[in-house]
Structures are given as C-alpha cells and as structure tokens.
Amino acid sequence: MEVLQRKILPLLTLLSSFLLYYYLNGSRTSHNGCSLLQHSHYWIKSKRIVTPEGIIAGAVEVKGQKITSVLKEKDWHEISKGGHVLEYGEAVVMPGLIDVHAHLDDPGRSDWEGFPSGTKAAAAGGITTLVDMPLNSFPSTVSEETLKLKIKAAEKNIYVDVGFWGGLVPGNAFNSSYLEALLQAGVLGLKSFMCPSGINDFPMTDVSHIKAGLSVLAKFGRPLLVHAEVQLDSTKESDLDGDDPQSYYTYLKSRPPLMEEEAIRQLLTVSKDTSPGGPSEGAHLHVVHLSDASSSLELIEEAKRNGHSITVETCPHYLAFSAEEISEGDTRFKCAPPIRDAANKEKLWEALVIGKIDMLSSDHSPTVPELKLFGDGNFLSAWGGISSLQFVLPVTWSHGRKYGVTLEQMVRWWGEKPAKLAGQQLKGAIAIGSYADIVVWDPDKEFYLDDNYPTFIKHPSISPYLGKRLAGKVFATFLRGNLVYKEGKHARAACGVTILA
C-alpha cells in the first residue's frame, strides 16, 4: 500500500498538472479542428495594431472567443504574461473585415459559389464576417421557411461567421405579419431592388413596397438595403439596336447614371419616414454599391442633412477599374450599376476619403464561367456580377495608397461602419470585450494574383482581378479566437457561426 502511494501519487500529480496545462492552453480548440493554434489564451504582438484610439505598438490578449486586453508596448513588461505570444513584427493587426454584401448562392446554386468555398475565400482574404444576400441562391430568402433553408445549408459549412439579409419583394411587402416572421427568425435586415434583379424569384419593388417595408423594419430597428437603379423610358433595350454588344460602351450606355439618380430621388420621398419623429423612425436605408459619384451622391448628402437615416456603400471594382480599360468582350467586368469612366472613379475615391461614402462591400456575385459567355463576349446577355471576395483587402489598399488612404480608414470602411449597419456591436474593432476577429497582413508585400496564388473562390477564372499585381498580403485570420487561416492553409473544421438577429 505504501509503495503504491509513493509511486502512484507523484504520477497522479504529474498527470493532473499536464491536464491543467493543456486545459489552460486550450488544446481543446486544436482537438476540434477549429484552430491552427494549440492555444486559447494568447497574445498577438505587433508594431501596428489598429485600435479605435489610433495605431499602437503593443499586444492584444485573446482568451477564448474575446479580446480581453489591449496593451501598449511600454506596458508590456509590467504584466505577468500568461499565455502564448504570437510575434508579428511590423505586420498590421486590425479587425477582420465585415463584408455586408456577398452572394454565396447557397442553397440551390452552389455550383456558382456555395458556403464552403465562399467562406474559405473570405477567411483567406481577412474577412471574418459576411452577410449573405437573399438572391441568387434558390429559393430566395424571402420568408421564415426559406431563411431556415439558408441556415441549414450554412451550418457546419462556413469558415467565417455568416449573417443573412432577407428579401423585400412585392409578394411580402404589404403583409406585415409575414415580414415580422422573417425578421423574428433572424435576418439582419431586408434588401430590395428598384429594377429587375435578373433572378425570376426576386421581383422588383417600387417606393410603395419600400415604404411598407420600412414601417415594419422600424419596429425591429433594422435596415433596408436598396439596389437603387430604375428603368428609364430612354434606356429600353430597343435603343441599343445596331450597337455592338461586344463593346463595353454599349452596355455602359444601357445603364446611365440617371438610372441611379432617379432611383435615389424616388427613394428620398420615403427615406424621410426614417427621420426623428417620422412614421418609420428606427428603420434605416442603405444604398448598396453606388457607382454614380455625381448627382446621386449629392442627393444622398441632402437626405443626410435633412436628418434621414441613410448610408451608402461602394465596391472595390468601382474604385479599381474604369470603363476606358475594359476590353471588347471582357464580360468579367460586367456588373450593375456599371463601372463608369475614369473621372467618375476619381470622384468616388474623393467622396470615400472625405466620408461622403460610408463604407465598402464586395458585392461578390459569381456564376459559372459558361454564363459569362466568354466565347461571344456579349455584354448584354452575359451574367452581370463581379467575382472578388478574397481580394477586396489588397484591392482597396493597392489602389487606395495613391489617394493617401490610411489604415484607420480601412478599418472604418471594412469594420466599424459595416458592423453598425449589420447590428454587430461586438465586431469591427480591436477593443476589450469584442470578438477576437482579427486579420494580420503586410501592407507592403506585393504579389501577382497568378496561378501560383492560393485562391479559394470556386471560379477564379471569372474574376477581373486575376493576373493583377496587388499590395497587401494576408498572413493570418482569427475568428472568435480561432486561427482559421494562415499562409495558404485553413483550419480543418468549418467553425464559423450563423449570425441571427
């Protein structure tokens, strides 16, 4: 008996201290495959951490899913450093990007993208949260039942967090109990089109539908996102008879800035309902993917001045490309509203930099290569939508450097403002109590998006960014404390969660 005690007790003590060690270091996370890291308590150290109080040299402490402290370098020695240290030198440490506008086409058209490849691409691009659009999947997300199909398709298939917008369509706009059921089931807000969407089960709305939708959204304090283009009598397809469908200018002519301007003009007759004291106070209007940097933007400015609750986003492709550089038949560049001329691009940058445009989104809208009709290069009949998801961080940065874009602005456009739109208070900032959703990247590292580059979107060949030289390479992406991506490799398990309001 005594022998037993002498030999076994020390062994047991040793064993339990091992167990305690592994427990504290969180090898639990590595066992379930969610993280490429063996630790759940660690520090991310760098000379450039972008916080709401500015850029600091220091360290971010992560425990479990959350950020538990943010220390400046000078205070680093003062603390008793429990936990593992990840040293990132000069690399930028900032909140993971939040993309409020992506079409992952799942369920129903997962051959176009799908949750697994789309969210792997997001993680590789430093995006930790995306909000999926209600159309291009089948069925569209326009009811409580179809939202449930979305959630089911996403579960265990997503490598980053995914929320959902519901669709506001003529079939549900005037039925408030139906819309309430959709909102209660967890969509973060609604989305509608003021022109044909290109998808049969997602018909367009007019201002009367939008007005009705806003009154329901007001009760939930959630936004309505609007594709703001309307068809004009002067832009009927018949007017293009005889124009070369392979010429980008034919397509551009079919969607003039006036389509955006006129839609926004109509929108402002109902956005006033969101003003303080208005019938839909609490609701919010958000204009998606603005392309026209002229009158449309002035109208939005006027609405903001008048107290309407309204914001606007644009997308990297409007900031990276101009009509002048789009070749005959190169339908990779087709999207709606269209990419306009170089002068418009300059004005978009100006508006973004001074804060007239609130935020950015990818509007990643892929399809199968066949529907891009590369063979005949017909701009009028090819699928409209730009494939970009994984590249938005380096694209924004590469082009933005010329305009003096700062790291703080990158965080405002891709973190802070989108988090607010999507109602995610615990995301979009390197701050105590926030989720440890973090991207680590090198703004100076340049690379070619060629065949050697690890791309994860399902159909890289349809992306207009392929072959481009970009600056800003993602090293590592953390999602809720899990290291989900590191230098070309993802964690084994898909541990993103569905975000329901």
Ligand SMILES: *[C@@H]1O[C@H](CO)[C@@H](O)[C@H](O)[C@H]1NC(C)=O
């Ligand atoms: C409104 O939706 C509810 C389900 O939420 C349905 O029972 C009802 O028939 C609908 N009303 C109309 C007028 O379509």
Ligand SMILES: [Zn+2]
């Ligand atoms: Zn879209």
